[in-house]
Amino acid sequence: MNEISQRRRRFRAVPVRYIIPNLVTLLALCMGLTAIRFAVEGVFEIAVLAVIAAAILDGLDGRLARALRGTSRFGAELDSLADFVDFGVAPGLILYLWSLQGVKSLGWFAALVFAMACALRLARFNVMSDDPHTPAWHAHFFTGMPAPAGALVALLPLYLHLSVLAIPMTRGLIPFEIAYLLFVSFLMASRIPHFSGKKIGRIPREYVVFVLAGIAMLALLLVMFPMEVLALLTLGYLATIPLAIRRFKQFEAESPQNSGNIVRIEGTNSQG
Structure with missing residues (x-):
């Protein structure tokens, strides 16, 4: 009887609701x-x-x-592995093959540091996401720069090169690119708070039309001028980091009994 019950558990049907999110994760991995x-x-x-x-x-x-x-533990682990490839390995290799290989080992070192920072960022998420003692207001923040944001921010030099500015990446500029990539790596591996955006409340009815129009215009601009828009969005995102630090300290001051380590709360199967 025990062998029969084990076989039934082994071959029991998996609901479609568990399969769909994992298919999306695999598709993201294919994109990376x-x-x-x-x-x-x-x-x-x-x-x-x-x-x-x-x-x-x-x-x-x-x-x-x-x-x-x-949500499932399997989905969370799969998502974490896919994120490392998509946002740690892929951007590092893109930048290395584009320009960093011009300085050989130093450029490869920067790409390796970026990939390691992404791995550390994701590993810390896996450890901290189940912390039951986290204050509720911490959900407004990420701990360090999220992996997808880190990948998109790290590609800023390439955006500028592919934009209408067409900034050439000469050998003299590569050290600045390396310094920038190491800076982004630090932001990912650090405990500096970033806005999560996952606790944004409902939009007032009178602003719905304007929000929809704004999103539509942003989408059109992204299609017509992708690199220029990505460069502006990257600079705008970097400008929010000091604001996030200030806001985090305000929350911390209002809840002194909950002060301590910066952690991040998110749902399972989602790696920021």
Whole structure:
């Protein structure tokens, strides 16, 4: 009887609601690997767009899992592994193949540091996400720069090169690119708070039309001028970091009994 029951548990049906989010995660992984392929072929614009697609899909899988009540430990682990490839390995290889290989080992060192910072960021999330003693207001913040944001921010030099500015990445500018990549790596591995945006409340009815119009215009601009818009969004995101630190300290001052380590609360199967 025990063997029969074990076989039934082994082959029992898996609800579709568990499969759909994991399929989205696998599709995001495919986008990250596709980005590496096009970077190897020297088609860097498509490589960048593939990373953007991976980031969008990464934002969807966790939300789908929560909406369908299909969160699982398997999905969380799969998402973490996919994020490391999509936002740690792919951007580092793209930047190395584009310009960092011009300084050989030093450029490879920067790419390795970025990948390691992403791995540390994701590992810390896996450890801290189940902390039951975290104050509720910590959910307004990420601990360190999220992995998808770190990948998109790290590609800023490539955005500027592919934009109308067409800034050439000469050998003299590569040290500045390396310094910038190491700075982004530090932001990812650090405990500096960043706005999460996951606790944004409902939009007042009178502003719905304006919000929809703004999103539509942003989408159109992103299609027409992708690199220029990505560069502006990256600079805007970097400008929010001091604001996030200030806001975090305000929350901390209002709740002195809850002060301590910065942690991050998110749903399962979602790696920021």
